[in-house]
Amino acid sequence: MSDSVNYGTIVKNGIFGENPVFRLALSLCPAVAVTSGVKNGFLMGVAVLFVMTMVNGTVSLLRNYINPKVRIPSYMFIIATWVTVTDQVMAATQRAVYKDMGLYIMLIVAFAIVLSRAEMFASRNKLLPSMVDGAAMGLGFLLALVLLGVFREFLGKGSLWGYPILGQKPLLIMILPTGGFFAMGLMMGWLNWLDRKFFGGTGASSGGH
């Protein structure tokens, strides 16, 4: 890529064009698992945002020193290191939340989206654009998680961020495991419909991995 990097494009790409959850359909496990409440979804998103920014930065700094033959294992170790850092910080500062989603924080290490950004972007770009790309992708992920969290918590518990709003539970099923799958499917279908109706897109989800 040339020296003049368009940061606006990178950010827009991360949030809309290649939104990790809704567009690329990568890293779906946590998107379904932790979004039974807005707060959990938000914290998970922040954790991923941090990991992706730092991993992309580290990979970019080391890109000239890593032998291409061992690049994937090297990336895995960089990712695992940053996930360990996040995991320890979360365990120390957010005890209540960590009890619920500690396992999923540790499993950020197996996220396809982190590895794929390191491989596709950070390994051939300079430090700053790489970090911006990581942050933009993380932000896209964060927004998707919050959107799902709002949808599920409002319908399932009648509250937002733990504060009761409706005073009743309209659709308890939305916070159960099965509701996560329904919410995800409905949300994806709705976004596809919007895309087709108003933006002239094809409105079809990519294959998924």
Add this chain to the structure above:
Amino acid sequence: MFEKVLTIFIASALINNFVFSRYLGLCIFFGVTKRMETAVGMSFTFTAVMLIGAALNWVIYEYVMIPLHLGFLKIVIFIGVVAAFVQAADTIMKKVTPALYYKLGIYLALIVTNCIILAVPLINADEHYGLFESMALAVGSGLGFSLALIIMASIREKLELADVPISFRGLPISFVLTGLIALAFLGFSGMITL
């Protein structure tokens, strides 16, 4: 002892099924269930890798990491062990049984990015399971995942003929379907509590 092993086995296969109640391994779950053949191939490979990987990780955790107080590095070490083991299995299979390799080799590469393969050793470590309990969890999860794959693949084969709204084609309808299966699996909950 035997009772606990059996409990863990049944609980991990049915009640706490990784796909339907812990939402793990979804990437592969949606990726390989388009055809029955790939789903079955993945099931075999997955269960085998899961069992050996969990046993390896248990030995390393118990005899290397605990004595050296390296528990905080478990994420780094477990992913390293799994990746190294899968790479080794890939090379050995290519040499020893090329026929099997051409059938199942492609799934081996996919497995490294699966969260269940990492989640099982992490759960074993957190719960301080013994060797047999760890292996029961591994086999149970492997079979539970296979069950999920095969159910989903058989439904998706029928789905080919259904008239689905354009916006819902592909992944969205698969998610809704998974939700329905998860609803059925909810019936197992409360059978055994761990």
